[in-house]
Amino acid sequence: MGDRMYLLDWNTLATLDDESLPLLQAALLIARDEYPDLDPAPYEALVQAHAEDVRAEVEATGPRPLKMAAVNRHLFFELGYAGNQEAFYDPRNNYLNQVLERRLGNPISLALVQMEVARRLGIPLDGVSFPGHFLVRLPVEGGLLVMDPFNGGRPVAVEELRERARPHLGGEIPDDHTLLQILSPAPPRAILARMLRNLHASYAESGQWDRAARSADRMLKLLPNQPQALRDRGLAYLHLDYLPGAREDLARYLQLAPLAPDADEIRERLIEASHGRAVLH
Incomplete structure (x- = not known):
C-alpha cells in the first residue's frame, strides 16, 4: 500500500468522530505539510518497535503503575526521548517525524509517543490538556496517576498539580472537583488542535505567515x-x-x-x- 493511501487526507479526517480519529496518522498528516515526501510507514513501525521492545517486561509486571514505569524507563532513559529545553518553541517539536527521529519534543508530542506506545501494550494512557504543559493520566486503583512527559514521565503529585493550575485560575487553588475537571482526558481533536496552535504560535513569532496561515487553516479543518x-x-x-x-x-x-x-x-x-x-x- 502506498503511503498516500495510508494517510487520510484532511477532508476525510474532518468527517471522523473522535473515537474513529487515528491520532498517530493525523499527527503525521500535520507533519506532511512541512515534509511533503514523508512516508508514514517507518514511523508507525518505529512506534510499534518501541512497544515490542518492552512488551515482555510489561506483561510480566502486575499493577498498572509498574507497567507504566517500565514504558517510561524504556522511552525516556533507554531510548533517550527528552523535552527540548533549549529550543522549546522550535516547530520541529510539533512534527512527529522529527520527534521520533531526534527523540526531542515538547510536552504534547512526547505525550503522543508515550500514549501510542502504551496503548499498543494495553495500557489506557490518556492525554490531559492541562494549563501550561500537556500531561498524561492513567486510571489506577484508587484514582489517577498523572505524569509529565516533558520531564521523563515523572509522576506529578496532587499538590503540584494544584500549584501548576493556580496561575491559570486567577490565583485560586483548584478544589478536588475543579482539578478533576481539568484532568479530564483530552480527545484526539483537542490534542491535534493544540499541536497546530503551537505551530501557529512558533511561525507567527518568527514571521513565517504562510506557515502560520496553514496551521490555522488545518485547525479549522478539525474544528470548523x-x-x-x-x-x-x-x-x-x-x-x-x-x-x-x-x-x-x-x-x-x-x-x-x-x-x-x-x-x-x-x-x-x-x-x-x-x-x-x-x-x-
Whole structure:
C-alpha cells in the first residue's frame, strides 16, 4: 500500500468522530505539510518497535503503575526521548517525524509517543490538556496517576498539580472537583488542535505567515468555525496581503466572539482590510 493511501487526507479526517480519529496518522498528516515526501510507514513501525521492545517486561509486571514505569524507563532513559529545553518553541517539536527521529519534543508530542506506545501494550494512557504543559493520566486503583512527559514521565503529585493550575485560575487553588475537571482526558481533536496552535504560535513569532496561515487553516479543518483559529488565519492573511480571506475570517471571528478582549483591535484590522490596505504593527 502506498503511503498516500495510508494517510487520510484532511477532508476525510474532518468527517471522523473522535473515537474513529487515528491520532498517530493525523499527527503525521500535520507533519506532511512541512515534509511533503514523508512516508508514514517507518514511523508507525518505529512506534510499534518501541512497544515490542518492552512488551515482555510489561506483561510480566502486575499493577498498572509498574507497567507504566517500565514504558517510561524504556522511552525516556533507554531510548533517550527528552523535552527540548533549549529550543522549546522550535516547530520541529510539533512534527512527529522529527520527534521520533531526534527523540526531542515538547510536552504534547512526547505525550503522543508515550500514549501510542502504551496503548499498543494495553495500557489506557490518556492525554490531559492541562494549563501550561500537556500531561498524561492513567486510571489506577484508587484514582489517577498523572505524569509529565516533558520531564521523563515523572509522576506529578496532587499538590503540584494544584500549584501548576493556580496561575491559570486567577490565583485560586483548584478544589478536588475543579482539578478533576481539568484532568479530564483530552480527545484526539483537542490534542491535534493544540499541536497546530503551537505551530501557529512558533511561525507567527518568527514571521513565517504562510506557515502560520496553514496551521490555522488545518485547525479549522478539525474544528470548523473555531473563533481563535479564524482570527489567527485572518491576521496571517493580512500579513500576506490576501485581503478577501482576511476580511472573511476576521468578520466571522467578530460574529462568533463579539465580546472577545481583542474585539476592538480586530475591528480596526477588519476596517484596514476592507479599505484595501494592511497596516500592521
